[in-house]
Amino acid sequence: MPSAQRVAVVGAGPAGFYTSDFLLQAGFEVDLFDALPTPFGLVRAGVAPDHPKIKRVTRAYERTARHPAFRFFGGVQLGGDVQREELLERYHAVVYAIGTSTDNRLGIPGEDRAGSHPATEFVAWYNGHPEHAHREFDLSAERAVVIGNGNVAIDVARMLVLDPGEIAPTDTADHAIEALAQARVQEVVVLGRRGPAQAAFTNPELLELGELKRADVFVDRAEVELDPHSAAWIASDAADQTHRRNVEILWEYAGRPPAGKSHRVLLRFLRSPLEILGDERDAVAGLRVAVNRLEPDARGGLRAVPTGAEETIECGLVLRSIGYRGVPLPGVPFDERRGLIRNDDGRVVGDDGERAVGEYAVGWIKRGPSGVIGTNKKDAHETVDLIVADRDAGRLGAPEPERSDAAAVAAWLRERVPHLVTWDDWSAIDAHERALGEPHSRPRVKLVRVPEMLEIAHGTAARG
Template sequence: MSDQPETPARPLKVAIVGAGPAGFYAAGQLLAAKGVAAEVDLFDKLPTPYGLVRFGVAPDHPKIKSVTRVYEKIAQKPGFRFFGNVEVGKDITHAELLERHHAVLYATGASHDRRLGIPGEDLPGSHPATEFVAWYNGHPEARDLEFDLSAKRAVVIGNGNVAVDVARMLGLDAGELRETDTADHAIEALIASEVEEIVMLGRRGLAQAAFTNPELRELGEMADCDIVVDPAEVALDEHSARWLERDDADVREKRNVEIATEYSTRTPEGKKRRIVLRFLASPVRILGEDRVEGIEIVRNELVADDDGWLSARPTEETEVIECGLVLRSIGYRGTKLHDVPFDDQRATIRNVGGRVIDENDDEQVPGVYTAGWIKRGPSGIIGTNKKCAQGTVDALLEDLESGQLPEPTVTEDDLPELVAERKPDHVDWSAWSRIDAHEQALGEPQGRPRVKLTRISEMVDVATAAGAVGERT
C-alpha cells in the first residue's frame, strides 16, 4: 500500500477513464488538492474530449457547451496529460493502468438506451433517442446511421430533456439549424425532412414530467413549429393536485404546469410543423409489417402508494397513432467494462460513494474508483457531475491519507511509449487543440461555432499534422 505520495518528486498518479464532465471535474479536483502533488492521465476512446457536452447537448444550446472553457483550464494545469483515441480494455488494459498508477477512476458515462420491451420495438423506423442524438451531434460511431424522415408524423417516447431536445431538433427550421454545430449530414437531412407533426408521449402526468422549465419553454418559441396541447392533457387529477401541494414539491413541476397550461390556450398559427404534448400514455406495441406504421398506446391513470408516490397504471382505453418514425427516450444505461465490477440491474459500476466494490464479497477494490453517470446512473445536469466527482475524489484522498492506495509496480513513466506502440494514432491535448481550431475555422465563415469532423480518420489527420505526442502539460 501507498506511503502517502504527495511530493513533486513522488506524485500521486491517477488514471481517469472518460473525458466527459465527470472525468474533467475529477481531474481538476485532484490537481487542485491541497498538500498533494498529483499527476492525472485522462483517457478517452475518441480523439475528442468533453463526452456528453460534445455529443449529448443539443446543438442549439451553445451556452451550455461553454462549460468546456472550464475543462480547458483544467487541461492547462501542471500534471495533466490527455490520451485520446485510446480505448481502455482494448488498446490498454485495466491491469496495465493499475500497474502504473496509484488509482484508476472510471467516468465513462451511460451511453446506451433503456429498452421498452414491447413488440415491434426493433422494426425499421424505431430507434433509441441515444442514436438520433449521437447522429445529429456528429458522433463518429453514429455518422453512418440513417433515419427515414419521410413520414408525416414522428412519435417521441419520453418526457425528459433528451426527449424535448429530440422533438425540438425535428421541428427546427433551416435558419435555426444552420447557425448551430449540428453535423452537416444531419443538417441536410433535417432540412429535407417531411415530418410535419411530432408527438411526445409521457407515461405519467404533466406534474410529474422530468423536463426542465427552459426546455419546455423553448418549444413555444420555435420559428416555424407550433406547440399544441389539448386542455384535457393539462387538467390535473386529484393525485397530481396533491402532488404539487406536498411540502417538498419542486418549483420546477409547478412552473411546468403553468407553461403547458398556457400552451393549451394557444391557437395554432399554421406553421410548417407542430409538436404535440401528450401525457398519461404508454406504448403497448409498435405496429407495422416491414417498418413502423403506427404505435398502439394505452391511457394511464395515476395511483398513489402509502408514501404518496405516484405511479402510472394502465386503463382499458387504447389508441393507435399512425406514424412512420418512433424515437425512444426512456433513459440511459451504462456499459460493463473489462475487469471492473458491474451492477447489471442498475447498469452502473458497483460502488459505495465512488469506491468500487467487489462483486463477490462487497469489499473495496483497492485503487479503483468511479464518478458520474456510470457511478450513480443517468441523473442530474452537467453541473451535478462536479459534486459527484468531488465525492469520489474525497474518498480517494481519504484512502491516500490512510495508506490504502496500492503502489504502482511499474515506476518508470513508460505510458507514452506504451500507448504509442499500441495506438500510434492516439491524440494528446495539443493534437486535440488542432482539431478544435480546425473545426472552428471551418465554422467561422458560416457564422457557426464549428463544423464538426465526424470521422476518426479525419480527426487523426488534422491532429497529427504536427507536434509531439504524450507530453504532460
C-alpha cells in the same frame, strides 16, 4: 517513486473533467483518457447544437487541461488498447467516468422495426459522433413519436421541427443538416406514461418549445389537469419549483391559441407504449398505447396504471428516450440490473461487497443518468473526497515505481496506440474545425471520421 501520486481518469466528459480538476487541486497528477480522439463527451456529442451557451462550459475544462500535472490521452480504448489491470499497475487510483451510453429498451412487440430507434443514436448522429455518423434515419414520415418526458426527448422533438435556417449556423454535423432540411416530419408527438407533474423536463427546455420559429405547441387541457394525488404533491413541500413551474408552463400551452405555423409539437401524457405497429415493409406504421391513470405506490410515489382504454397513433418514426444504461468494462464490477458500475458512493465494490482497492466511479456510470451538466461537479467532488481520504489513510493502490513514472506511461501508451492523441493534437483538430466553420458563421464544422481527425491531429494520413 514519483513526487506525487497519479490517477487515471477514464472518460473525458464533464464528470471526467470535474474529477480531474478536483484531483489536481488535491495534489495528484492526472492522466485523462478517452476512447475518442476528441474530449468533452456529451458536451460535444450530446448537447443540442442550437444550445451554444451550454457548450461554453468547455472553457472551464480547457483551464483544467492547462494544468502542468494534467495530460490527455485520446483514442485509447479500455478493454481493447489497454486493460484495467495494466492501469492499476501504473496508477495509484483509476476513476471510471464513462457515462451511460446505451438506451433502455421498451420491451414491446415491434420495437426493432425499421424506423424505431434509441434517441441516443439519433442525438449522436446529428451531433457527428464518429460511431454514428454513418447512420441513416428515414425522415420521410409526416408524424414522429418521441417516447419519454425528459430533456433529451425535448431536444429530439425540437431538432425534428427546427427551421433549416435555425440549424444552419450551428455545429450540427453536415450530413444531419442536409437530412433535416429535407425531412418531411410535420408533427412530433412527445409521449409520457405519467402526468405533467411528474415530467422530468427542466423549465428552460420546456419554455423553449414555445419559441420555435415554425412549430406550434399543443397540450390537451384534459391531460394537463392534475389528478388529486398529483395536485396534492405539487401543493406540498415535497415538490420542487421546477415541477411546479412545468405545470404552469403546460397550462399556458394548453390555453395558447395556435399561430398557424407549418409544424406541430404535441405533448401527450398518461400514455404508455404497448406495441409498435408495422406496414407491409415491416417498417413503423403506428404506435398502440395504453391510457393510464395514476395511483400511489408502496414507496409513496405515483405509478401509471392502465385504465383498459387504448389508442393508436399513426406515425412513421419512433424514438425512445426512456433512460440510459452503462456498458460493462472488462473486469470492472457491474450491476446488470441498474446498468451501472457497482459502487458504494463512488468506491467500486465487487459482487461480494468488498472494495476494489484504488478503483472509483463518477458521474452517470456511478449514480445513473440524472441531473444536468453541473450536477456532475458536485458528484465529482464527492468521489474525489473519498480518494483523498483513502490516500491519507494509505488505502490507495501501490503501483511499481518504474511503471508509474509519467514518461514510462507515455512511452507504453505510444507503443500500444500508434495514433495516440494528446491535448496538443486535439487542439489542432479544434482549430481546424473552427477554421472550417468561420466562413459560414458557424462555431465549427465537425470532423466525424476518426481517420480524418487523426490526419489533422498528426499532420499525416492515418493508416491502420
